[in-house]
Amino acid sequence: MVIVQGKPTSDSRQSLIETAAELVNARSYRTVGVKEICHRAGVNKGSFYYFFPSKQALMLAALDQTWRAFRQGGLHDCFDGARPPLQRIDAMFRFAAAAHEAAKDRTGRVLGCPFGNLAAEASTLDEGIRERLEAIFREWAGLISGALDEAVRRGEVRCGLDPDDAAWGVLGCLQGALLMSKVANDARFVRAAGRELVAVLATPSEGEPDR
Amino acid sequence: MVIVQGKPTSDSRQSLIETAAELVNARSYRTVGVKEICHRAGVNKGSFYYFFPSKQALMLAALDQTWRAFRQGGLHDCFDGARPPLQRIDAMFRFAAAAHEAAKDRTGRVLGCPFGNLAAEASTLDEGIRERLEAIFREWAGLISGALDEAVRRGEVRCGLDPDDAAWGVLGCLQGALLMSKVANDARFVRAAGRELVAVLATPSEGEPDR
Numbered sequence: 001m002v003i004v005q006g007k008p009t010s011d012s013r014q015s016l017i018e019t020a021a022e023l024v025n026a027r028s029y030r031t032v033g034v035k036e037i038c039h040r041a042g043v044n045k046g047s048f049y050y051f052f053p054s055k056q057a058l059m060l061a062a063l064d065q066t067w068r069a070f071r072q073g074g075l076h077d078c079f080d081g082a083r084p085p086l087q088r089i090d091a092m093f094r095f096a097a098a099a100h101e102a103a104k105d106r107t108g109r110v111l112g113c114p115f116g117n118l119a120a121e122a123s124t125l126d127e128g129i130r131e132r133l134e135a136i137f138r139e140w141a142g143l144i145s146g147a148l149d150e151a152v153r154r155g156e157v158r159c160g161l162d163p164d165d166a167a168w169g170v171l172g173c174l175q176g177a178l179l180m181s182k183v184a185n186d187a188r189f190v191r192a193a194g195r196e197l198v199a200v201l202a203t204p205s206e207g208e209p210d211r
Numbered sequence: 212m213v214i215v216q217g218k219p220t221s222d223s224r225q226s227l228i229e230t231a232a233e234l235v236n237a238r239s240y241r242t243v244g245v246k247e248i249c250h251r252a253g254v255n256k257g258s259f260y261y262f263f264p265s266k267q268a269l270m271l272a273a274l275d276q277t278w279r280a281f282r283q284g285g286l287h288d289c290f291d292g293a294r295p296p297l298q299r300i301d302a303m304f305r306f307a308a309a310a311h312e313a314a315k316d317r318t319g320r321v322l323g324c325p326f327g328n329l330a331a332e333a334s335t336l337d338e339g340i341r342e343r344l345e346a347i348f349r350e351w352a353g354l355i356s357g358a359l360d361e362a363v364r365r366g367e368v369r370c371g372l373d374p375d376d377a378a379w380g381v382l383g384c385l386q387g388a389l390l391m392s393k394v395a396n397d398a399r400f401v402r403a404a405g406r407e408l409v410a411v412l413a414t415p416s417e418g419e420p421d422r
Contacts, residue, residue: 028332030241109335116387119394120331121239124320133394158411169404172387173380176327179390180383183330183344193380200369200411 008047015041016048021062025114029059029122060132066114067136079143085151086198089144089170093194096174100187112182116175141167157201173197219258226252227259232273236325240333271343277325278347290354296362297409300355300381304405307385311398323393327386352378368412384408
């Protein structure tokens with residue numbers, strides 16, 4: 001909690017962003033209001049409106065920050081070019097599974113993907129949020145597509161696979177597995193989905209047709 | 212709209228259920244209130260509480276009815292035993308794609324899956340709704356698992372595929388594709404995901420390794 005006196009500080013701004021991301025991820029966008037965010041962040045409403053014209057503007061800033069942290073702190077390692085390309089995809093599923101298992105240990109709940117949750121809730125309600133989420137998912141699909149493209153060139157996936165189409169399919173599988181995990185309050189679906197997906201994507205090697 | 216005078220009628224109950232399902236699917240559970248549902252259904256609040264103790268109870272009835280209609284009116288045909296098993300799964304994706312394309316033509320929006328949307332929004336907020344959705348998804352995964360089990364026995368999928376695990380994976384892929392379609396407001400992801408998924412699930416036939 002940041003106690004603010006006088007001019008709003010950049011700490012207050014950061015505290016608002018982190019509090020909004022956390023509350024919305026644990027509940028939903030519509031059930032979290034500016035008043036509660038300010039209270040939990042220890043920032044007064046005047047300071048809120050100094051930084052953000054609206055709850056939507058704060059949510060967009062929180063989305064950008066959550067995405068940057070996830071890309072740099074998680075996806076970057078998963079998509080390390082030193083890994084064989086399909087293992088990068090498997091690593092992404094394992095990273096997501098571990099993060100959701102840890103969150104469940106901490107909160108008792110599989111909270112689901114902050115981007116996927118918000119996409120399901122707000123895509124038809126808030127065009128600004130929908131557009132930002134679409135851009136995030138496009139960047140995410142681009143990472144997957146790059147790995148699949150390399151896998152195609154190395155002959156490690158079924159011939160004829162379209163890396164761009166398949167990347168959206170893989171990202172959809174991850175999002176869907178996170179959603180199934182959320183509704184069952186059990187993160188096991190994520191790990192199983194990654195394992196199955198990589199197994200079906202992989203071209204059987206000669207002499208090892210049933211891998 | 213059902214104009215109600217005197218004793219609440221079963222038409223009123225049905226109208227409340229249909230109105231709730233439609234409004235929640237187009238927006239979200241939290242943005243739709245009892246007052247609006249009653250107004251749109253042309254049913255007074257007294258009649259509402261004659262049938263349902265709460266908005267949650269109405270939502271559960273709407274979920275059951277939506278699921279029955281979808282299972283009998285859509286999934287039943289897709290999973291017709293006369294189709295080869297992997298074609299049943301492809302049919303499910305094509306049915307979902309067509310339904311979402313039609314809804315977009317009608318409303319301008321890809322609305323996403325009513326079960327998936329609610330799962331993302333309400334699983335951590337309402338245990339009764341989460342449990343009902345989990346039961347619905349389990350029944351749905353059972354249909355897919357049955358088809359995959361038959362595909363395994365017929366040698367039409369990769370050996371070693373676990374029908375139950377893979378069924379949740381397939382359902383996750385469909386849910387994820389519907390979510391990507393919602394966030395991009397473009398149903399094309401559903402059709403593409405079904406095509407790719409069935410292609411990667413299918414065992415290459417002898418003499419046709421790159422199918």
